């Protein structure tokens with residue numbers, strides 16, 4: 171399954187996908203994200219108000235139950251999502267309500283949100299992440315708020331903006347796009363993923379932000395597709411699957427039932443991919459090159475940091491763990507010697 | 508044009524000796540007097556015209572300051588630094604005119620004296636609203652500071668002083684210019700009568716009438732002449748004691764301000780909202796974006812009281828609830844803002860718990876930022892990304908620290924409005940009574956209306972303008 175798609179093939183596939191959002195390679199049809207659809211429909215204010223009342227009632231009644239069952243969304247979170255759903259789906263113009271989906275679809279979407287526990291971001295087809303609006307859909311991990319900080323860590327690296335960067339396991343392309351946007355003339359990002367869904371969606375996001383010249387998406391496993399830049403990388407980031415396999419069945423429904431296992435499952439201790447990445451980084455980075463990994467937190471970060479500054483002490487230095495905003499040691503950073 | 512400004516200056520500075528020159532000048536053109544005068548009026552009307560007409564307030568609660576003009580004046584700086592009393596050629600001053608007690612008649616009736624008296628009265632009111640005396644004293648202090656040789660050793664301080672100096676100067680110049688215009692028109696008019704020049708007389712009358720109308724606008728503008736009045740702002744509402752009752756009241760107030768802001772075409776965003784357990788909100792911060800948002804909203808600072816039959820009380824008893832309102836300006840001038848050190852901040856995920864990361868799908872990414880040295884914190888939870896929540900919380904924090912800094916510096920012009928923690932619950936500013944009678948009454952101005960619904964739907968301008976004018980006009984020693 172490890173193959174390197176020439177970038178032109180990716181473009182070709184993407185061109186088809188963008189035009190129709192039709193199932194070109196996937197088996198399921200994916201409708202375009204709500205916010206990108208044309209304002210084809212309209213609704214009477216009273217009908218929209220009725221939807222809002224119904225959806226509010228469902229959120230208020232079901233929210234507390236979902237929250238206590240497996241840490242799902244509570245009522246106030248669902249209400250906020252409802253206002254964002256309407257923000258994405260409707261537009262007011264001269265007192266008229268124009269819509270990007272008809273009311274029937276809104277009813278259906280809200281039922282999917284609550285009854286099927288479909289993540290809100292899949293319902294609307296996008297995730298607001300940093301200052302970006304990223305297209306997402308089933309098959310691709312929804313970027314997490316914690317991961318935003320990896321971009322800040324990269325931006326602190328001296329000379330980052332003219333460097334060659336890699337985003338391993340790019341998913342929706344979140345990190346690659348955010349880093350790509352901050353680069354100057356000579357800077358480039360290579361983004362890899364083993365999942366074809368990810369390659370496709372990342373391509374859409376790279377295209378939407380006009381970064382085709384800065385970000386190159388390559389299909390394949392971790393460093394496999396990056397042989398041509400081996401030893402030349404200024405830095406790399408990765409948020410690899412890190413959840414211990416035994417935790418997977420207990421995940422909240424939004425994650426466990428809807429997000430791709432390939433993006434979550436990190437093997438028995440959750441560290442399979444992280445350890446592989448650490449090892450490979452030693453040869454992928456140029457001397458002085460920077461790495462930043464996201465981990466499952468505290469113990470896992472310490473384990474990885476420990477490994478890198480003991481077992482691979484002759485390869486890396488200045489290895490640190492970095493806290494996320496919840497006070498959890500979420501990241502491991504360091505430099506190649 | 509050049510000739511005219513020379514004339515104008517000589518006339519107002521040295522009225523008695525220069526009068527003959529003025530007369531001679533005019534008479535030398537007397538064969539063809541019109542071109543001179545019309546070009547003079549042309550120039551003047553070009554100065555005045557851009558003011559356009561300003562719709563200020565009416566019953567519908569509309570008040571639109573979005574096209575307020577910059578106060579454009581035509582003076583050299585040397586003229587401005589002279590704060591000498593302007594007079595007409597026969598020694599009449601603005602105060603002198605008011606003291607004469609000439610009857611002020613309707614615009615279309617009466618002679619020039621009626622116009623002159625009305626304009627002079629407006630000028631006095633404008634000066635009072637601008638706190639003229641304080642302004643002059645401050646300007647003098649600043650001039651002394653600004654002339655010190657070592658001023659620029661501290662560039663931040665120097666920048667602040669020279670900005671304040673420049674600001675005061677242009678405000679005072681503006682009024683002085685207006686004052687001078689009045690006296691010149693009176694001179695012109697008297698001269699026209701002496702010379703029996705009816706064209707000149709009617710043009711001078713027209714000019715006085717125009718000034719009279721402009722003066723009314725300037726009176727209102729002077730209500731919003733505070734340093735930060737033109738800024739956007741945050742409005743914060745906090746429920747008082749009394750549980751659900753007052754949380755519901757706080758939510759009603761937030762709604763009132765949202766609608767008020769929308770009526771004015773201001774942008775409104777909810778930055779932070781802490782919902783109550785049963786209904787309403789414990790506390791909320793909204794951002795109101797637009798010119799003069801702070802100037803108006805600052806009139807709302809204080810405790811608001813509601814009396815009604817509670818919808819939450821099955822016994823249908825009458826309840827009194829309280830909520831406090833604070834208003835913080837969002838200062839535009841970056842150089843005057845409080846300098847926050849990155850290392851003084853603690854940034855926390857709000858309501859975080861559990862493993863986080865890949866384990867969790869959530870659309871909740873609220874962030875709380877605490878400024879450790881002062882303990883001041885800000886939270887934002889309504890943006891769609893953590894990054895945006897952080898940016899938004901940061902801007903609230905910045906404004907709170909700016910407000911604190913203003914209070915500390917207590918500069919003359921940087922008026923400081925109370926923060927929520929400074930507001931005393933005992934001191935309420937307005938009562939909204941829904942039962943047993945219906946009335947909203949401002950306890951500071953005694954302004955009242957008998958239609959609480961319209962007020963709660965955002966029709967606040969009557970209250971705001973009354974408060975602004977009464978707070979600036981009552982204080983006699985401000986002049």
Ligand SMILES: C[S@@+](CC[C@H](N)C(=O)[O-])C[C@H]1O[C@@H](n2cnc3c(N)ncnc32)[C@H](O)[C@@H]1O
Nearest residue numbers: 311313339340341363364365391392409411433
């Ligand atoms: C947790 S997701 C991170 C996605 C994205 N970087 C983000 O932060 O939102 C992990 C990603 O790694 C990809 N992945 C899993 N195994 C991989 C492999 N062997 N080689 C490359 N990518 C892989 C998954 O498809 C998924 O997109």
